[in-house]
Amino acid sequence: MVRLKRKYTSLLKWMCYALYLSLAFYVLQILHRDNLLGEEQKNYFPPNRTFRNIPQKVEFTFVTHRNEVTAVTQRNTVLIQKEKNSLKDGFIKTGTKATHYRQYPLNVDLKDIVRRIMMKEPVTVNVINPHPFHYTLNPKKTCLISETYLLILVKSAANHTKNREAIRKTWGRISDPGTKLVFLVGFSTINSAIVAENADHNDIVQENFLDVYWNNTYKTIMGFNWATTFCPKAHHLLFVDDDYFVNLQNLLYFVRHLNHNMPLLTGTLLPVSIPYRDKSSKWYVSLKDYPFRKYPPYLAGGAIIVSMDVARKMAAAFPYVKYLVIDDAYLGIVAYKLGIGVTRNAKISDQNCQDWSLRTKIACHGFSNVTNLLETYKRLNKPKTKPVSVKTQINPRT
Numbered sequence: 001m002v003r004l005k006r007k008y009t010s011l012l013k014w015m016c017y018a019l020y021l022s023l024a025f026y027v028l029q030i031l032h033r034d035n036l037l038g039e040e041q042k043n044y045f046p047p048n049r050t051f052r053n054i055p056q057k058v059e060f061t062f063v064t065h066r067n068e069v070t071a072v073t074q075r076n077t078v079l080i081q082k083e084k085n086s087l088k089d090g091f092i093k094t095g096t097k098a099t100h101y102r103q104y105p106l107n108v109d110l111k112d113i114v115r116r117i118m119m120k121e122p123v124t125v126n127v128i129n130p131h132p133f134h135y136t137l138n139p140k141k142t143c144l145i146s147e148t149y150l151l152i153l154v155k156s157a158a159n160h161t162k163n164r165e166a167i168r169k170t171w172g173r174i175s176d177p178g179t180k181l182v183f184l185v186g187f188s189t190i191n192s193a194i195v196a197e198n199a200d201h202n203d204i205v206q207e208n209f210l211d212v213y214w215n216n217t218y219k220t221i222m223g224f225n226w227a228t229t230f231c232p233k234a235h236h237l238l239f240v241d242d243d244y245f246v247n248l249q250n251l252l253y254f255v256r257h258l259n260h261n262m263p264l265l266t267g268t269l270l271p272v273s274i275p276y277r278d279k280s281s282k283w284y285v286s287l288k289d290y291p292f293r294k295y296p297p298y299l300a301g302g303a304i305i306v307s308m309d310v311a312r313k314m315a316a317a318f319p320y321v322k323y324l325v326i327d328d329a330y331l332g333i334v335a336y337k338l339g340i341g342v343t344r345n346a347k348i349s350d351q352n353c354q355d356w357s358l359r360t361k362i363a364c365h366g367f368s369n370v371t372n373l374l375e376t377y378k379r380l381n382k383p384k385t386k387p388v389s390v391k392t393q394i395n396p397r398t
């Protein structure tokens, strides 16, 4: 009896240690991430740093993650003149401030608007994010060929013909009749090639907006609209970039074991991200476009699994939420306003993965190199001649 009790006490002790450790790790991770982002932004314009050959007496403003700063150039130096705290706090939950994100235009009860749309009741507010495009390529019958429960939508740059070709030959060659795959592209100068490509494969969804980075969110919205209109019976959608590797087996296992009635929006969770305020950044977002210090928690856009009920609500909501060029942050904002939770899925990685890790994941980033994709696929699908020991799996070099 005593021995048994001692055993439990020590087990309990170890469980406590494990709990402490994982808690500490989690907190550290968040702090680290926050700091990294903060430092990155501060370093764009370290105060009073000397630059070579900069024009004299040019006044300019820039935004750090905390303040709006006015500076002037003088004798090859940037002098900070004024720092103004003009950013709104949307994330830190002090008092009522946590509601700020919901005020992102339109400042309305978005849930109620979506409810009205679903009930076919009139909506009295004006659309502020119109989507005035039409399909130029539309493989309408994709989901009618056989009953579909999973739809994969690959966001692809128009000129990434080779990536699409490689995906069709590798993980995108799907034998499961309940799973379908389409590519989402915009309009571009190489459009005759895309029309020909679609004639061969009939798997490209395209609208007539220009295929440029700034229009990325239009592409994502197009995907939601298309899926909810032309594939409404699918239970789940996977949005994935054309530089990801998808482990289809693991994806199918995951969605088959989901409760179909559970709302789901899952992927790589970014719990605290801040907008890039440096004008030279690809991801620059002005204060006017987004007045908050942080984004609500959102999922990295590379690979996201969405249940159809959530997709329908999001698609209904987009016209009433101001356009933001960062498409994954935009989805996060819409979800936040709708009260839809985003969850972390450890099997979806926005990082590169080794083969051994890829075997356990649903999706991994880092396959813009087509050769890498083809070779990785070949390696992972090599028929096993004899059981592979755990050791050789973990260390791919041995």
Ligand SMILES: *[C@@H]1O[C@H](CO)[C@@H](O)[C@H](O)[C@H]1NC(C)=O
Residues within 6 Å of the ligand: 047, 048, 079, 080
């Ligand atoms: C930058 O220069 C200004 C004016 O010379 C000075 O007041 C300020 O303290 C300096 N800031 C830093 C961080 O060195």
Ligand SMILES: *[C@@H]1O[C@H](CO)[C@@H](O)[C@H](O)[C@H]1NC(C)=O
Residues within 6 Å of the ligand: 157, 159, 160
């Ligand atoms: C695709 O277009 C982008 C931007 O126009 C360009 O930077 C990139 O090099 C192009 N890629 C290919 C494979 O042509």
Ligand SMILES: *[C@@H]1O[C@H](CO)[C@@H](O)[C@H](O)[C@H]1NC(C)=O
Residues within 6 Å of the ligand: 208, 209, 210, 212, 214, 215
């Ligand atoms: C986005 O697409 C629209 C429609 O084709 C186009 O008018 C607009 O110029 C595009 N945006 C950019 C930044 O090119």
Ligand SMILES: *[C@@H]1O[C@H](CO)[C@@H](O)[C@H](O)[C@H]1NC(C)=O
Residues within 6 Å of the ligand: 369, 370, 371, 372
């Ligand atoms: C792609 O990867 C292969 C093999 O790792 C490498 O030899 C090749 O140079 C890479 N191609 C590009 C364009 O980076």
